[in-house]
Amino acid sequence: MYSQTEILKEPGVISSNSTEGELVINIGPQHPATHGVLHLVVTLNGETVKKVEPHLGYIHRSIEKMCESLSYRQFIYVTSRMDYLSAHINNHACAMTVEKAMQIEVPARAQYIRVIMDELTRIASHELWWGALAMDLGAFTPFFYAFRERETINDIMEQTCGARLTMNYMVPGGVMADIHPSFQQKVKDFIKLFKSNIDEYDELVTGSIIFQSRMKGVGCLSKEDAISYGCTGPVARGSGVNCDIRKIYPYEIYKQLQFDEIIETAGDSFSRYLVRIKEMKESIKIIEQLIDEIPEGDYQAKTKAVIKLPKGEFYTRVETARGELGVYIVSEGGTTPYRIKFRSPGFSNLSALDHMVRGSKIGDLMATMGTLDLVIPDIDR
Amino acid sequence: MFSLQGITNGIQSFLHSRFSATGVLIIESLIVILLATTLFALLGLVLVWMERKVAAQMQIRLGPNRVGPMGIFQTSADTLKLILKEGLTPDGADKFLFNLAPFVVMIVAMLLLAPIAFAKGFQVWDINIGVLYVTAVSSLSVIGILMAGWASNNKYSLLGAMRSGAQIVSYELSAGLSILTIVVLTGSLQLGDIIEAQKNGWWLFKGHIPVIIAFVIFIIAATAETNRAPFDMAEAESELTAGFHTEYSGMKFALFFLAEYINIFIVCAIGATLFLGGWMPLHIGNWQGFNHLMDYIPSSIWFFAKTFALIFLIMWFRWTFPRLRIDQLLNLEWKYLLPISLFNLLFVTVIAILGWHF
Numbered sequence: 037m038y039s040q041t042e043i044l045k046e047p048g049v050i051s052s053n054s055t056e057g058e059l060v061i062n063i064g065p066q067h068p069a070t071h072g073v074l075h076l077v078v079t080l081n082g083e084t085v086k087k088v089e090p091h092l093g094y095i096h097r098s099i100e101k102m103c104e105s106l107s108y109r110q111f112i113y114v115t116s117r118m119d120y121l122s123a124h125i126n127n128h129a130c131a132m133t134v135e136k137a138m139q140i141e142v143p144a145r146a147q148y149i150r151v152i153m154d155e156l157t158r159i160a161s162h163e164l165w166w167g168a169l170a171m172d173l174g175a176f177t178p179f180f181y182a183f184r185e186r187e188t189i190n191d192i193m194e195q196t197c198g199a200r201l202t203m204n205y206m207v208p209g210g211v212m213a214d215i216h217p218s219f220q221q222k223v224k225d226f227i228k229l230f231k232s233n234i235d236e237y238d239e240l241v242t243g244s245i246i247f248q249s250r251m252k253g254v255g256c257l258s259k260e261d262a263i264s265y266g267c268t269g270p271v272a273r274g275s276g277v278n279c280d281i282r283k284i285y286p287y288e289i290y291k292q293l294q295f296d297e298i299i300e301t302a303g304d305s306f307s308r309y310l311v312r313i314k315e316m317k318e319s320i321k322i323i324e325q326l327i328d329e330i331p332e333g334d335y336q337a338k339t340k341a342v343i344k345l346p347k348g349e350f351y352t353r354v355e356t357a358r359g360e361l362g363v364y365i366v367s368e369g370g371t372t373p374y375r376i377k378f379r380s381p382g383f384s385n386l387s388a389l390d391h392m393v394r395g396s397k398i399g400d401l402m403a404t405m406g407t408l409d410l411v412i413p414d415i416d417r
Numbered sequence: 418m419f420s421l422q423g424i425t426n427g428i429q430s431f432l433h434s435r436f437s438a439t440g441v442l443i444i445e446s447l448i449v450i451l452l453a454t455t456l457f458a459l460l461g462l463v464l465v466w467m468e469r470k471v472a473a474q475m476q477i478r479l480g481p482n483r484v485g486p487m488g489i490f491q492t493s494a495d496t497l498k499l500i501l502k503e504g505l506t507p508d509g510a511d512k513f514l515f516n517l518a519p520f521v522v523m524i525v526a527m528l529l530l531a532p533i534a535f536a537k538g539f540q541v542w543d544i545n546i547g548v549l550y551v552t553a554v555s556s557l558s559v560i561g562i563l564m565a566g567w568a569s570n571n572k573y574s575l576l577g578a579m580r581s582g583a584q585i586v587s588y589e590l591s592a593g594l595s596i597l598t599i600v601v602l603t604g605s606l607q608l609g610d611i612i613e614a615q616k617n618g619w620w621l622f623k624g625h626i627p628v629i630i631a632f633v634i635f636i637i638a639a640t641a642e643t644n645r646a647p648f649d650m651a652e653a654e655s656e657l658t659a660g661f662h663t664e665y666s667g668m669k670f671a672l673f674f675l676a677e678y679i680n681i682f683i684v685c686a687i688g689a690t691l692f693l694g695g696w697m698p699l700h701i702g703n704w705q706g707f708n709h710l711m712d713y714i715p716s717s718i719w720f721f722a723k724t725f726a727l728i729f730l731i732m733w734f735r736w737t738f739p740r741l742r743i744d745q746l747l748n749l750e751w752k753y754l755l756p757i758s759l760f761n762l763l764f765v766t767v768i769a770i771l772g773w774h775f
Contacts, residue, residue, distance in 0.1 A: 059572060061572045061573070067658060068654050068655050068658060069655040069656065080576075083576075083580075083743055083744075170739060171655060172655045173655070173739035173740055174646055174647065174649065174653065174654075174655060174738075174739050174740025175646075175737070175738060175739040175740070176472070176476070176736065177472075177475050177476050177736050177737060179476075180476040180477055180478060181476075181477070184477065240737070241739075244738065244739060246647055246738055246739050246740075246741055247739050249741075249742075249745060250739060250740075250741070250742060250745075397742055397743060397744060398576075398656050398657075398743075399653070399656055399740070399742040399743065400742065401656075402655050402656050
């Protein structure tokens, strides 16, 4: 092992088993490409990546442990801080688990609002991913175009939920408040804006020959590997795995909706890119089906002030913007959970990174990481 | 035509009447140094401001607009901040080389200013091997970058410097070959002669398609040589944080930053001189009236307009394209640009020998 002074002398070296001609380099926790505080220990041979070791723990807040001391109404708010880009969907999963355990019937109006909000969140998340991916590849401009549309979604969220990022809108039994009177009009305006602007995305990025040559045939993940690494969401669907929870285990009103599960079979970065771009369009389709049909009625079912779950184990899963999120609650019958476990999509997706980038260049590492759409607080709870 | 020759000759005769020959030389050198340094500072301020404004336009935002009208003093404020910052030297760095590197890059940029004609009769040094001088000196800047990367004792810096070395050495070839096409057509290496030869029309219009190809290759190679996106492998902030200048801060960083913009100005000035006629006004065939009108626009305005048009083009690239990968970058040069340049040079030679150009 390296002694203290040797580490100081050679910044960056943390493992002593590097062989001749290999360079061990720390990418992160503070690095422009890791979108947060992911720490990768990368072994390089010149420009070629030999090995990637993700090190977690830098942003660990022990959310699961924290949830054990919070009541079933309170713990939902903490989960907004996991995958902060799909905060709504996280809250949705938790609320659904509690409802399942309590056997609460959610009013139809609340179900409609929940699904619209989920899909808006998915679009907002994919918008941010699109901008950030282009930035990973060295193009700054798309980021601003992505934020133009994302800003509109944030405004809609702000009006109805009172927050722009960590909304905390879903509660057991429905949603916290009724939608704002201008909500439907604003969402329709957004759909119009989005449809007129989505072509610019293709002109600026998708069609660019440099972009395509950076994406095609890079970071390949076969269908078998995607399954064995436990990848879900657009990462797995880019490799041809049929895994959209909204389709295979429909929850809320997804069963009644007309939408396609986007599957690309190439398994490279470009197919993952296409999956997300097409998913945005599918989400728009879902919102269009629902926005005029929101039924009248209660937005929240009547629940007791103090929720006590029956003794037992409860599990729900939903499709977040990044993949399958599972919420597992073990209850002893009290007001707080005995144990909570989250199955986060980012963690499994990240585990495939090493396999995907071995033998490619440093630039490919960034491009592949960009298409995995990692949110670090989701991986490192 | 309006010319600055009168002013320069006037100053020279005035000095000759007062001082001995040596004294005149010393005073003239001091004036040139003063002017060159002023130009450097001004160019740095203007180009950084321009880049930020161009970027803002591309990115549907406003850009700097608080310090001074349209934010023109934003760069001055930033420079002031950088001067006041502490210039750190890392513990493990080779202190001498680390501190020398920004100056090497800067001095190379300054040397390149010598043969450029800013207006009619306004040139520091019209050396008879001007084109050779430019290509030779411009390849020296890679030494400064390698020095910075090596001396920083940082792995990111080292990777950035190695990339930069590979890139500049490769693209130097096609830049040189595309410049050679103009030398072949003109028959002279002197920049003054090359401008004179474009009196009746710029080479871009006179030299048929091969010169247009050479011009396109020159612009690509120039973008690569100045380490600008989509060829900014040496910095590649999403891969190597800041590449070769990761460890630099304060004024030493500012020197690298300034040198980048001066280099852009110089390659664009050379491109404008070789392909777009330098300070020569736009003349179209026998349109006497039009040509006469164009002559009224001062030559310095022609030169700066052409140069800044090319600079805008290079900035446009940066804010629209993603970055290439290092192997794609080298493939582009060795497999496509270099063979095309070689064949192109052959065509131009045939055209020049047969006198087919206009």
